[in-house]
Amino acid sequence: MTALFALATSLLWGLADFGGGLLTRRLPALTVVVVSQCIAAVVLGVVVIATGAWDEAGGRLWFAVAAGAVGSVAMLSFYKALALGPMGVVSPLGSLGVAVPVGVGLAVGERPGLIQFAGVAVAVVGIVLAGGPQLRGAPVQRQAVLLTLLAAFGFGAVMALIAEASTTVTGLVLALFVQRVTNIAVGGTALYVSVRRGGRALPQDSGWSVVRSALPALAFVGLADVAANGSYAMAAGYGPVTVAAVLASLYPVVTALAARGFLGERLRGVQAAGAGLALLGTVLLATG
Secondary structure, eight states: OHHHHHHHHHHHHHHHHHHHHHHTTTSOHHHHHHHHHHHHHHHHHHHHHHHTGGGGOSTTHHHHHHHHHHHHHHHHHHHHHHHHSOHHHHHHHHGGGGHHHHHHHHHTTOOOOHHHHHHHHHHHHHHHHHTOOOOSSSOOOHHHHHHHHHHHHHHHHHHHHHTTSOSSHHHHHHHHHHHHHHHHHHHHHHHHHHHHTTOOSSOTTTTHHHHHHTHHHHHHHHHHHHHHHHHHHHHHHHSOHHHHHHHHTTHHHHHHHHHHHHHOOOOOHHHHHHHHHHHHHHHHHHHO
């Protein structure tokens, strides 16, 4: 069950990242984040009311608040790093956040077997290579590297925090709702500050019309992200966090394959090799 839920997480995160990347070609990144999370919060709010999940409120919700705050900062840092580029360096570095939940798992006493340790190592290398690391060419700004490492730590911390946010299914729904509300608060504040400083929340030529036409895609991105967080929490609850975290971090492979399938983008040799290693690591983890 751990492997099943974790791989579902990778699929959902990978497709959400792919959809978010396409949307940022039409809308400012902050607008994509805020609107998609608002849609997800509305849907989750209805589910919370319908299931009576408010009864699960307790101290663990602070983990969800922290996950929402940290996740927003991580996402904003990642988008800023992508803007500074080059993307071939930023994207693979961002996947190193898997080290955080893996480290947490080891710190609390998890000890995977030899085959699973090998699977972790192989899968992590595959994840980095699947992002298409740029090994030469344009120089990398120090700010881009620092922002990417901050984002990677944040993404990994969210995985560790959301796994602690609840011990029941209804409690998890409430935790995901609180996480989304926190995301909106932080992202909305950042968007407001950006507009005050001269940035734009909407494209100058099309305005709200592009948002309306993109609502289905925005809803998919927001809900896929929610579902991914939920499935990861389930994966971490069923089995070793070290295994769940690595399998859930295969999403760069999904994103690369989605770009290949939907946009016709050709995979670079290093990406194909990374996808193969990630698959091998997955097999080792699942069978170990």
